[in-house]
Amino acid sequence: MSEDLKDIAREVHAILYSKRKDEQQNIIRTYYDTNAVLEEPIIFVKGQDEIIRQFFFTATIFISVTAEIYSITDSMIAGNHHVVSVDALIKYRLPLKPILFRQEIELRTITKWEFNGQNKIVRHEDIWSIKDLVETLPCVGWIYSYFGRKSVGLFIYQLAKNIRSCIGYDV
Incomplete structure (x- = not known):
């Protein structure tokens, strides 16, 4: 079968x-x-x-x-x-x-x-993978690969750092 x-x-x-x-x-x-x-x-x-x-x-x-x-x-x-x-x-x-x-x-x-x-x-x-799709899109893919993902990573890092300092959590 x-x-x-x-x-x-x-x-x-x-x-x-x-x-x-x-x-x-x-x-x-x-x-x-x-x-x-x-x-x-x-x-x-x-x-x-x-x-x-x-x-x-x-x-x-x-x-x-x-x-x-x-x-x-x-x-x-x-x-x-x-x-x-x-x-x-x-x-x-x-x-x-x-x-x-x-x-x-x-x-x-x-x-x-x-x-x-x-x-x-x-x-x-x-x-x-949405990542794979976006990376193959005309024009958008290059921007996303070289700037978008890294920018989001830096933003999340900074946001987490700010939240930790607000609540008094030592890094």
Whole structure:
């Protein structure tokens, strides 16, 4: 059974992380439970229609979306459910001129699908680093990498130092 789920995961992943909008809708209608949820660091949606809209949006705004799968693993969890995880590098190509901006966003992503006893996906979670995303954004990435993170670190250090002195806590 787990090999079948890995095959389903490979097929679903190949279609969702691409520009194949019609196939995305079909694959979600076929393999996702009606009330499935999709979670990412910045979004949460529920239901097939909302999940379809999320992937339609991504496929629309980028020139290309490609994925390179590194590994697929699975495990059994309570209630006759299986979790299949896909570790992949997903590349999103922006419609920008490469002279001024970086044209491609690369995100190392762990996609976790929870399958119920009927082999339907009830939960889809994409895990990726916001830091990695921001660092690949045109212009913003450089500012964030070289100034933003260091500035926040210095601000927190100074804030903690001030709080400690206010409450009489010796450093």
